[in-house]
Amino acid sequence: MFLYMLIFLAYHSSRWIQRNQRLKFQIVNVVFAALVLAPQFYVMGRPKSSRYCRQPLLNNLSASIALSFIASGFSVIFTLMDPVPQGIWACYHVFGLLTCGHGLCTTILTLTAAACENTTPELYYMSLLLTVASIFSTGFFMVRGGLWLTSRLPATDPSRNNER
Structure with missing residues (x-):
């Protein structure tokens, strides 16, 4: 859900900026996309990452890279469009x-790949970093969801509890 949170933060951060100034915010978007994608590509390109590991951490990293590209697209769309159509919100x-x-x-x-720490250390630590994130x-x-639910629930009056 780390990428979902990055899009969320990009959307809400861009709303603090005037609509005609949001294009400048895209530079920040590109920097964040590079900060997320560059380490993943670095680990993917390391020779040790292709060694044998019992768990498919390399496949998982490939999926993470694909999701990172989709997330960068969502963040661009959300920071430039105002209002964002409901269909895009659903997606x-x-x-x-x-x-x-x-x-x-x-x-x-990651929890089941402790042995991979010795054979593919960069891949294991990237997977560990993605797990923590x-x-x-x-x-x-x-x-955030808990706070949203408490704001939606009807308020109860404590003095009415004694009437029963």
């Missing part, structure tokens, strides 16, 4: 479910 939330599933798979693969962002959205 964004489906993407959030995909990244949640990917984060879960990454976590499971996924756990952090999932926690962020759980707190």
Whole structure:
């Protein structure tokens, strides 16, 4: 869910900037996309990453790169369009479910790939980094969702509890 959170943050950050100045915000978008993609491509290109590892961490990294490209596209769309059409919002939330599933798979693969730390260290540590980022962002959205739910629930009057 880390990529889902990056899009969320890009969208809400861009809304602080005037509409005619948002194109300048795209430079920040490109920097963040490079910061997310460059380490993944670096690890993918390392010779040690192609060594044998019992868990398919390399395949998982490939999926992460593909999702990162999709996330950069969403962040560009969300920062330039105002208002964002409902269909794009729906696609964004489906993407959030995909990244949640990917984060879960990454976590499971990383926890079961302790032996890969010796054979493919860069790949293992990248997977570990993606796991930590996924756990952090999932926690962020759980707190945010909990706050959203509490704001939607009807308020109860504590003085009415004594009337029963």
